Amino acid sequence: MMMIPLDNPYSAYIGSAYIITLLSGSVFAILTILKLRAIKKRVKRLEQASRHNDR
Amino acid sequence: MRIIASPKQFLHFKKRFLPFCVACHILTLSFGLWFAFWGSPPDYQMGEAVRMMYIHVPASWFAMGVYALMALHAVIGLITKHPLADIIVKSAAPIGALFTFISLITGALWGKPMWGTWWVWDARLTSVLILFLLYVGYLALIRSFENQVQGLKAGSILVIVGAFNLPIIKWSVNWWNTLHQPASLTKLSAPSIHPEMLVPLFLMVGAYASYFISMLLLRIEAEHLKRREQNLYFLKAQSASL
Numbered sequence: 001m002m003m004i005p006l007d008n009p010y011s012a013y014i015g016s017a018y019i020i021t022l023l024s025g026s027v028f029a030i031l032t033i034l035k036l037r038a039i040k041k042r043v044k045r046l047e048q049a050s051r052h053n054d055r
Numbered sequence: 056m057r058i059i060a061s062p063k064q065f066l067h068f069k070k071r072f073l074p075f076c077v078a079c080h081i082l083t084l085s086f087g088l089w090f091a092f093w094g095s096p097p098d099y100q101m102g103e104a105v106r107m108m109y110i111h112v113p114a115s116w117f118a119m120g121v122y123a124l125m126a127l128h129a130v131i132g133l134i135t136k137h138p139l140a141d142i143i144v145k146s147a148a149p150i151g152a153l154f155t156f157i158s159l160i161t162g163a164l165w166g167k168p169m170w171g172t173w174w175v176w177d178a179r180l181t182s183v184l185i186l187f188l189l190y191v192g193y194l195a196l197i198r199s200f201e202n203q204v205q206g207l208k209a210g211s212i213l214v215i216v217g218a219f220n221l222p223i224i225k226w227s228v229n230w231w232n233t234l235h236q237p238a239s240l241t242k243l244s245a246p247s248i249h250p251e252m253l254v255p256l257f258l259m260v261g262a263y264a265s266y267f268i269s270m271l272l273l274r275i276e277a278e279h280l281k282r283r284e285q286n287l288y289f290l291k292a293q294s295a296s297l
Contacts, residue, residue, distance in 0.1 A: 008103040010168050017164040018088075021110045021157050025266060028153050032273050039280040046287040050294075 062279045069272045076272070080265035087258030095255050104168055109255045111161040113263040118158045118186060119221055121151030121267065125193075126218035129211035141207040144214060145197060146274035150267055152190035158183060170234050178227035179235040182220055189217040 091109040098105035125144045132140030162180065163173040174180065193210050200206030228237040248256070 010102070010104040010107075013164045013168050014103065014106050017107055017110060017161040020160050020164075021114070024153060024157060028149075029266075029270065032270055032277070036273055036277045036280070039277050039284065043280050043284050043287065046284060046291070050287060050290060 062283070065275065065279065069276055073269060073272050076265045076269040080262055080269060083258050083261035083265060087255050087262050090255035090258055095252050096249070098252075101169065104165065105252070107161060107165040108252070109259045111158060111165055112256060113260045114154050114158040114161060115183070116260070117263050117267060118151060118155040118183070119224060121147050121154060122186060122189070122214075122218065123221060125151065125214050126221075129214040132211050133208070133215070141211065142275055142278045143271075144211060145207065146271055146278055148190055148193050149274070150270050152187065152194065154263070154267075155183065155187040155190055159187060166234075175234050177233040177235060178231040179224065179233050182224040182227050185220055186217075186224060189213070189220065193217075 087109065091106055095106070095109075097103045125147050128140040128143045128147075131137065132144065159180075162183070166175075167173050193213055196213055197203075197206040197210040200209065227233060228235050
């Protein structure tokens with residue numbers, strides 16, 4: 001098993017690149033899920049209201 | 056297309072397909088990261104800095120691939136007037152912008168130790184920056200119209216016009232003298248990358264692909280729900296006026 005040496009001169013650049021990629025991907029996924037949940041809630045409320053009005 | 060057309064069918068498809076995509080993403084990302092850091096050798100020229108390739112190259116491929124997908128659906132949307140084509144274009148745009156952002160940032164972080172600079176205004180880097188601006192421009196344009204249909208139509212035209220940037224990105228390294236290295240994997244002759252480096256690269260491509268499909272499914276569902284919400288508001292306003 002090869003191992004990346006921590007004292008290599010590029011570790012700061014490599015680490016930053018991976019952290020930025022993983023963080024931005026995670027934040028984007030979380031925001032997408034939260035946005036979807038919020039729309040689902042709004043639609044559910046509207047559907048309930050329209051059913052209530054029908055009665 | 057037909058599966059996404061009916062919201063009911065789409066939800067059924069999404070329910071079955073999304074867990075598979077998420078599982079694929081977790082697996083390919085875990086193995087990809089392991090191989091990227093521990094399972095692959097350093098490059099004989101770049102040394103350890105080659106590990107940047109495993110996140111930068113797939114991000115760049117998907118930045119271009121997503122735009123090509125958007126352009127294809129923009130053409131379909133303009134010809135057939137099918138609203139689903141617009142939904143796909145609109146849902147894919149933020150994901151493509153994210154991939155382009157990752158490509159630019161990781162490229163700068165790779166460029167500093169290799170070229171001695173974060174950024175140069177050479178053909179490849181500038182054309183990728185233009186791609187990012189096209190994504191952002193599309194998102195801004197569709198939001199600037201009060202009439203959503205008109206906004207999406209204008210956005211589709213922008214996407215189609217912007218598609219001319221894709222061959223420029225691809226062949227800029229061959230047409231002009233650039234700091235960026237030419238293609239080493241997608242050239243027509245045999246790839247000049249060691250097979251041990253191809254394993255993490257393709258695992259990361261799998262991770263990006265499964266991430267893209269998962270996010271696209273979620274955003275298409277959100278877009279379907281937004282349209283349902285608008286219809287419900289319209290019905291509510293109509294019943295209130297009666």
